[in-house]
Amino acid sequence: MTEVASPAAANDERITGDILKIAGVVVLGAIMSILDITVVNVALPTFQTIFGTEGNPLPYSTVAWTVTAYTLALATVIPLTGWAADRFGTKRLYMTAIALFTIGSVLCAMASSINMLIAFRVLQGLGGGMLMPLGMTIMTKAAGPKRMGRLMAILGVPMLLGPIGGPILGGWLIDAASWHWIFLINLPIGLIALVYAFVVLPKDAPHPSETFDFVGMLMMSPGLALFLYGISSIPAEGTISSGRVLIPGIIGLVLVAAFVLYSFKPKHPLLDLRLFRNRNLAVSIITMFLFAVAFFGGLLLVPTYFQQIRGESVLHAGLLVAPQGLGAMLTMPIAGALSDKLPVGRIVPFGLVFILAGMISLTQITSTTSYTYLIVTLFVMGLGMGGTMMPIMTSALKTLRQVEVARGSTLLNITQQIASSVGVAIMSVILTSGLKDAKLAYPAILAQRDPRIAEQIGGPAGVKEGLAQAAHAFAHTYWVAVALVGVTVIAALFLPRKREEVHLADGEQAAAPVIMH
Secondary structure (H helix, E strand, O other): OOOOOOHHHHOOOOOOHHHHHHHHHHHHHHHHHHHHHHHHHHHHHHHHHHOOEOOEOOOHHHHOHHHHHHHHHHHHHHHHHHHHHHHHOHHHHHHHHHHHHHHHHHHHHOOOOHHHHHHHHHHHHHHHHHHHHHHHHHHHHHHOHHHHHHHHHHHHHHHOHHHHHHHHHHHHHHHHOOOOHHHHOHHHHHHHHHHHHHHHOOOOOOOOOOOOOHHHHHHHHHHHHHHHHHHHOHHHHOOOOOHHHHHHHHHHHHHHHHHHHHOOOOOOOOOOHHHHHOHHHHHHHHHHHHHHHHHHHHHOHHHHHHHHOOOOOHHHHHHHHHHHHHHHHHHHHHHHHHOOOOOHHHOHHHHHHHHHHHHHHHOOOOOOOOHHHHHHHHHHHHHHHHOOHHHHHHHHHHOOOHHHHHHHHHHHHHHHHHHHHHHHHHHHHHHHHHHHHOOOHHHHHHHOOOHHHHHHOOHHHHHHHHHHHHHHHHHHHHHHHHHHHHHHHHHHOOOOOOOOOOOOOOOOOOOOOOOOO
């Protein structure tokens, strides 16, 4: 990777002011990217109304594409980042990523249809996807392995402000101004980050090395996009046998399968599947995939439940979701420190048990469930998230040789992003189908804001029954998440339960953990 700090500095164990300044650049870029994901989550019901017609909101599965498209763009660009940093220089590429993200944000604010918004979210994601892996490259080079653990503890907590502050900030901006401002807020932050990066980051000295796998990129990226498009079209079509579902879905699967077969031929493939020979990496990635599908898919439903079933404003929905972020903030630094001392196989299952308990609790929600019950449930799930993600990532990278770390990190990052997209698609498909099957659900949700609709479904009694049906659809969707977390617990039991020594060649550095979305 491109040098961004003097090697002499990397051998010093003190955290200097210069390193903290560079850490500030990375934190700013990461918060901007992560904040955006959680801000948009609380805006989904607003998009349903704004971009739909009067009395006919867009289906949830359609607006969920504003999240899926962004995440898919992240997954598309992450593998390109390592090669591009060597080719063009880390500082230059990091500033380009900030600029792309900021321009994409401004264009999102100007969108006049849901299709325009989805397209601009892709542009935004191309910038956001580079910010995280580049930030970690910059930090690893600047800090060196001896300071990495402490810096992750410093960086981990501010990065968790995104999940806590995002829903609250998004809710406040939508209520106080308009939905446009959840994107326009990135303009001043992006401009500050650009100037800050220009001043603080050391000058580039690019060293072009690996060739880029364009053939793999042409198979993997369209394959994933087509497959997820097929999945997300199921609710709108009402059947899995529709051409709009089957044609892109099958073409996508064929392209992904072709990529898997092809990926063992080039010396530097887009995704290095040979790394799955490392048992720790393989088990960690499988565990991460299952965890991310269940957790990130389920995460999307919570603010929507508060707004549509409980009639909360976007701001209140954001405040009600915040306990989950607080729980993660408490346990993530502790789990990160413990994973340096204990085998992760003795940490992750405990985190997953907390998540499993929270998910099971959410299968019991109704249209009148107490807020105390919901807040405690979300807090417990947050505790579990904080005790799961960092140790899984540490386990994946810990036993890799330094020359394998960049490729292992790429594999881990892209797996997590793909899993998030799959999770969002699956959960939105199941929820939309459940709401369609419940005859009074959609009219009752609309009736909370339009009394005329309430009269058409039998007045208050009809609204009450419809909201009960809608809540049941949410609860039913969480059973799928419970099943996935249950399988994740089984996978986590195969994570290393004994302390393993990492054998490095002379001059090699230990792997640094990677913080992801």
